[in-house]
Amino acid sequence: MKNLRNLLKLASLKVSEEEEKILEKEVFMVIKYFDQLREIDDTSFINPDSLNFHPQELILREDREMPFTNRDDIIKNFPEIEGDYLKSPPITSE
Amino acid sequence: MLTVRDIVKGIKERKFSPLEILDDYWARVEKLEDKIKAFISLKPYEELKKEALNLEKNPDGRLVGVPIAFKDNINVRGLRTTCASRVLENYKPPFDATVVELLKKEGALILGKTNMDEFAFGSSTENSAYQTTRNPYDLTRVPGGSSGGSAAAVASGTTPLAFGSDTGGSIRQPSAFCGVVGFKPTYGRVSRYGLVAFASSLDQIGPIAKNVEDIWLALSVIGGRDENDPTTSSCPPVNYPGKNLKPLVIGYCPDLLEEGVDAGIKDTFNKAISIFKGLDVTVKEVHLPHIKYGLSIYYILASSEASSNLARFDGLRYGERGKGENYAEMVENTRGRGLGKEVKRRILLGTFALSSGYYDAYYLKALKVRALIREDFRLAFGEVDLILMPTTPTLPFKIGAKAEDPLQMYKADLFTIPVNLAGLPAVSLPLSLNNGLPVGVQLIGRHFEEEQILSAALMLERERGDFPPPVIVDRIKNVIIQS
Amino acid sequence: MDIFIGLEIHIELNTRSKLFCSCPIPPYRLSLKQPNSYICPICTGHPGSLPSPNKAALELALKLALAVKASIAPTLTFSRKNYFYPDMPKNYQISQHHSLLGEEGCFTFRTNHQELTVKIKDVHLEEDTAKLVYPEGRLKGAKTVYVDFNRSGIPLLEVVTHPFRSTPLEGRKFLEEFQKAIRFLGISEAHMEEGAMRVDVNVSLPDEKGNPGRKVEIKNLNSFRFMEKALTYEAHRQNKLLSEGKIIVQETRGYLEKEGITVSQRRKEDASDYRYFPDPDIPRFTLKPSYIEEIRGKLTPLPQTLKNDLMKEGLREDQAEILTQEPGIYAFFQKVREETGDLIESSSWIINEVLSVAKDSRTFTDLYITPRELGSLIMKVKTGEVTRNLAREALKKCLSEKIELVDILNKEKMPFLSEQELQVIIHKVLKSEEKTVLEYLGGKEKSFNYLLGQVMKQSSGKAQPAEISRLLKKELTLLK
Numbered sequence A: 001m002k003n004l005r006n007l008l009k010l011a012s013l014k015v016s017e018e019e020e021k022i023l024e025k026e027v028f029m030v031i032k033y034f035d036q037l038r039e040i041d042d043t044s045f046i047n048p049d050s051l052n053f054h055p056q057e058l059i060l061r062e063d064r065e066m067p068f069t070n071r072d073d074i075i076k077n078f079p080e081i082e083g084d085y086l087k088s089p090p091i092t093s094e
Numbered sequence B: 001m002l003t004v005r006d007i008v009k010g011i012k013e014r015k016f017s018p019l020e021i022l023d024d025y026w027a028r029v030e031k032l033e034d035k036i037k038a039f040i041s042l043k044p045y046e047e048l049k050k051e052a053l054n055l056e057k058n059p060d061g062r063l064v065g066v067p068i069a070f071k072d073n074i075n076v077r078g079l080r081t082t083c084a085s086r087v088l089e090n091y092k093p094p095f096d097a098t099v100v101e102l103l104k105k106e107g108a109l110i111l112g113k114t115n116m117d118e119f120a121f122g123s124s125t126e127n128s129a130y131q132t133t134r135n136p137y138d139l140t141r142v143p144g145g146s147s148g149g150s151a152a153a154v155a156s157g158t159t160p161l162a163f164g165s166d167t168g169g170s171i172r173q174p175s176a177f178c179g180v181v182g183f184k185p186t187y188g189r190v191s192r193y194g195l196v197a198f199a200s201s202l203d204q205i206g207p208i209a210k211n212v213e214d215i216w217l218a219l220s221v222i223g224g225r226d227e228n229d230p231t232t233s234s235c236p237p238v239n240y241p242g243k244n245l246k247p248l249v250i251g252y253c254p255d256l257l258e259e260g261v262d263a264g265i266k267d268t269f270n271k272a273i274s275i276f277k278g279l280d281v282t283v284k285e286v287h288l289p290h291i292k293y294g295l296s297i298y299y300i301l302a303s304s305e306a307s308s309n310l311a312r313f314d315g316l317r318y319g320e321r322g323k324g325e326n327y328a329e330m331v332e333n334t335r336g337r338g339l340g341k342e343v344k345r346r347i348l349l350g351t352f353a354l355s356s357g358y359y360d361a362y363y364l365k366a367l368k369v370r371a372l373i374r375e376d377f378r379l380a381f382g383e384v385d386l387i388l389m390p391t392t393p394t395l396p397f398k399i400g401a402k403a404e405d406p407l408q409m410y411k412a413d414l415f416t417i418p419v420n421l422a423g424l425p426a427v428s429l430p431l432s433l434n435n436g437l438p439v440g441v442q443l444i445g446r447h448f449e450e451e452q453i454l455s456a457a458l459m460l461e462r463e464r465g466d467f468p469p470p471v472i473v474d475r476i477k478n479v480i481i482q483s
Numbered sequence C: 001m002d003i004f005i006g007l008e009i010h011i012e013l014n015t016r017s018k019l020f021c022s023c024p025i026p027p028y029r030l031s032l033k034q035p036n037s038y039i040c041p042i043c044t045g046h047p048g049s050l051p052s053p054n055k056a057a058l059e060l061a062l063k064l065a066l067a068v069k070a071s072i073a074p075t076l077t078f079s080r081k082n083y084f085y086p087d088m089p090k091n092y093q094i095s096q097h098h099s100l101l102g103e104e105g106c107f108t109f110r111t112n113h114q115e116l117t118v119k120i121k122d123v124h125l126e127e128d129t130a131k132l133v134y135p136e137g138r139l140k141g142a143k144t145v146y147v148d149f150n151r152s153g154i155p156l157l158e159v160v161t162h163p164f165r166s167t168p169l170e171g172r173k174f175l176e177e178f179q180k181a182i183r184f185l186g187i188s189e190a191h192m193e194e195g196a197m198r199v200d201v202n203v204s205l206p207d208e209k210g211n212p213g214r215k216v217e218i219k220n221l222n223s224f225r226f227m228e229k230a231l232t233y234e235a236h237r238q239n240k241l242l243s244e245g246k247i248i249v250q251e252t253r254g255y256l257e258k259e260g261i262t263v264s265q266r267r268k269e270d271a272s273d274y275r276y277f278p279d280p281d282i283p284r285f286t287l288k289p290s291y292i293e294e295i296r297g298k299l300t301p302l303p304q305t306l307k308n309d310l311m312k313e314g315l316r317e318d319q320a321e322i323l324t325q326e327p328g329i330y331a332f333f334q335k336v337r338e339e340t341g342d343l344i345e346s347s348s349w350i351i352n353e354v355l356s357v358a359k360d361s362r363t364f365t366d367l368y369i370t371p372r373e374l375g376s377l378i379m380k381v382k383t384g385e386v387t388r389n390l391a392r393e394a395l396k397k398c399l400s401e402k403i404e405l406v407d408i409l410n411k412e413k414m415p416f417l418s419e420q421e422l423q424v425i426i427h428k429v430l431k432s433e434e435k436t437v438l439e440y441l442g443g444k445e446k447s448f449n450y451l452l453g454q455v456m457k458q459s460s461g462k463a464q465p466a467e468i469s470r471l472l473k474k475e476l477t478l479l480k
C-alpha cells in the first residue's frame, strides 16, 4: 500500500506531523470505503468506451490567431517579476 | 418580493429604474449580510450605481437591471476569484467566464462573489477559509454547500438570482437547505470556461432563484455551445418562454428511501408523489441498481480530477507564494499553508487513485461503473419521463455537526451525485417546511430535456403555493431582523 | 562502431496558433526579445481556462504519422501527465498516453549508398512547455530562474523510434534525413538551433546475444554535430566500462559541448509516477477513415522517395541528393524541368550554376530568377540562340548582382558576328600565333584546338564554335 508520505510528496504538500497523522487516518478510512467497488465483477466489462465520459464528439478549433488583449492582467498576477520575466526560485538549491 | 421577471418587466415599462432596484437590494445587503455572511466580496456601491444609471439609458437586455451574484469560483474580471481559499487570496482573473459575459450582455448587474466550500469541496460551506455562511431559516445551521453563499443570498433576498456550480450536488443541496430553487443543467449545456475546475467531467454552472420561472429565464441566457469549452454541446437552447411539457410518467426508486433518510424528507417526498398523482401523472417504480456505488465512484473520479486540476495552485504564476529555497520547497509550503484540510484530503485521495499500481483498481474501475450508472438511467428513461428523488437525505444540520467525519459529510450528496455521474439535468424545488426547516425534492430528466423538468417543477410549484420566506432571527439579541 | 540508438524527437509544428489556445506562434527572434508577450490565460494555466484543440495541429501530426506508415488510432484522445515543474503552467502536460495518434511505422533512407530502415514506435501530439532562462547560468547555487511562457502551448509532435543498430554517423544521418522529410511535408522548419526540433537519444551497446544492453539517455542535443559527437563519446565510454568488467548504470546524462563529453545528471530521488489519466476537458475525436483519407490525399512524397525516383531516371546519387535537399530546391528544379523537358540539363544548370552562386541556397526563397526564366535560358542554349558561355555569365550576373536576366541578355546579346568580321579575327590570330600555325602546318593536329580557343576568346562568345572551326580550317588550308 502506498503510504501517506508518498502521496504527500507526489501532491507537493507539506504538512505538520500532527496534520499528517490525521490525514493518514481519514484518507485511508475513505479508501477503505471505496473497497465496496471490489464486489462488482468487471471482467466482462472490458468496454473501451468506458473512457469516453463525454457523449459528444470534439469539435476542433480552426487554426486562427487571436492575441489575448489583457496580457497585463496576467503579468500583474506574477508574485515576483524581473523585467517581463516571471521569477521563480531555483530548481535545486545546493 | 419581486421576481426576476417582474424586475425586467418593470424596468422595461419604466415603472421603476435599475437604480431603484439596486438600492432596494443594496439596503437588504447592508441589513443582512453580517448575519448571513453570504458574500466573499461585494462590488463597491458607487460602481454599481454607475452601471445602473447606464442601464437606464439602455434597457434592452433580457435581464436588464437584475442584481446577480456569482459563486467565488466563477471568474469576473475586476473582482477577486478566491475559491474561498487562502492560496488565491488576492487573485484577480484576467478574463470573464463565458456565463459572466452572457449575463452582462443581457444587462444583469453583478453585486459580488459568494462564499463556498474551498474549491467547492464540501456540502456545508464550512470549508471556506474566510467565513461561515448561515442558513437564513436558522442561523445556527449550515446553508449546505458548496454553493452555500449563493443559496443563502437568494433565500435571504439579498439578490434575486445567483449562480453556483454543481459537481455532486453543490447547487441542488444548498438550494434544498435554503428553501430556494436550484438547477443543475445537462453536462455540456453551459460553458465551464471561467469556472475554476474541480472535477472537469462533472462540473456544471447553474442558476439559483426563488421560483421556477426565473430559473427558466436564466437557463435560456447562459446555455449554448462555446468555442472555449470543447465539452459544450451544440444542441438546441433552452427556450424562454418555453413549451409546457406535461410529463406522462414519473419514476421513483423505493429502495433509495430505505436507509438513512430522515422521516421529514420521506414525508415531503410522498407529498410530491401525491401531487403528481393528483394531476393525472402516472407514477411508477424504477430501478437504478448501480447507484448505490455512486458515492465511491464519485469520490474516486472527482478527487482524481481535482488532484490534477488543483496542481496549478503552486504559488508560481499567481496567488499567494510560500517561502522556499528552491521551487519544490516553495510549492510544498505554498500548498501546505494555502490549502485547507478538506482540499488536502481530496487531493491525496485522487493522487492515490491515479498512482501507479492503483489506477486500474480505483480510477479505471470507477470509470467503468460510471458507465453502468449512465446505462441504468438510460434504461429507466425508456420507461419514464422524469425521475423524482429527495434532494438530500437529511434536514439542514447544525454548524460543526459533521465537520469531523468526512464520510458522514460525503453522504449529504447521496441523491445528487448520481445525476452528475450520468451528466443529467436536475432541479431541486423546496416543497415544505419541517420544523421550520426547508425540504426540497429533486426532479431528474433526460439529457438536454431541461424544459421537461421545468414544466413539471412549475406544476409542483403551483400546487405548493408560495413558499414561506425565512424569518431571520438573531438568537443572540433574540430579535427578528426580517420577515 | 555499431551501437543501438533510440531517439525521442520533439518537433514544433507549423501552425498559426498554439495547440490549445489562439495565441499566435511567436517568431523565434521576436520571442527571445519580448518574453511573455504571446500569452493568454490558457497557456499560462490560469484557473478557469480550458484547452481547445487546434485542427491544423492534428492535420500536421496526422501527415507525419501517415508518411511513416504508422497505424492510426481510431480516436484522438489526450491524457494528462502530472508532475510539478516551473515550466509547466498547469503542473500537468496535456499529451497522449492511452491511445497514441500513430503507432508502429518506419522510415527508410539511403546512407553510404545503401538503404537503412528505422522503425518508429509512435508519433503523438503534446503541448510545449514554457522556456526557463538562467540569468546566472545553469550553475549550482544560482538564485533564480526566469520563466517565459511564449513557447508554452506550441504544438509539439513527439516521434519515438525503436532502438536501431548503426554507427553514430548513421544515427546523425537518420536525423538529418528525418528533418528533411519534415520540411518536405510542410510540418515544421525543424531548426535545431532554434529549438524547433529537439532530440533526446538513448544509447546502448549490443549484449552478447546482439540485443540492446542497458541504455543511457542523453538529453538536449541541439545540433547534428553534437549528436554525433555525443554518440561517439558515449559508445566509447560504455565500451571502456564493459571491457573493464564494470556495469553500465541506467541513467540520464547531459552532453557538455565544450568538453565533448557526457556527464551523469542528478537522478530523481524516486521513480517518477506521472499519474496519467484521460483529460476530462477534451472529448474524443473519431478519426474517421474518410477524414484520414482526406489528409492522406494532401500528402506530398518524401524527399527520400523523390531521390530514388531521380536516380532511377538516370541522375547520379550525389545529384539526386542535392536536388532533394530542400523543398525549395526541389520545387524549383521541378518547374525548370517542366519548362525544358530535360532532366539532365535542368539538374546540371541548378547544381552547377545556380547553387554555386545562390547564397540562400538552403531554401531557394529569394533567388533573383524564376524557374520559368531559367527554363527559357536553358532552351535558348539548346537551340543555339545563346551560347552556353554567354548564358552562364548572364545567369551569374543576374544572381549575384540582382539584375533581371532579360536585361542582361538584351544588352549583351548582339547579332552573331558576320563571316567577314569573324575572318578579320581569324587573320589577326593567325598573325599573332605564327609559331603555333607553323606547328600545325608541320603536322601537330593538337595546335588546332589552341587556335580555335584563341578565336573564340576574341569573339567573346558571339560566334558558334562550329562556325569558327569551319572558317579556321578554311583559312589554314589556304596557308598550306
Ligand SMILES: [Mg+2]
Pocket (backbone or CB within 6 Å): C095, C126, C158
Ligand atoms: Mg513527451
Ligand SMILES: [Zn+2]
Pocket (backbone or CB within 6 Å): C018, C021, C022, C023, C038, C039, C040, C041, C042, C043, C044, C153
Ligand atoms: Zn495562449
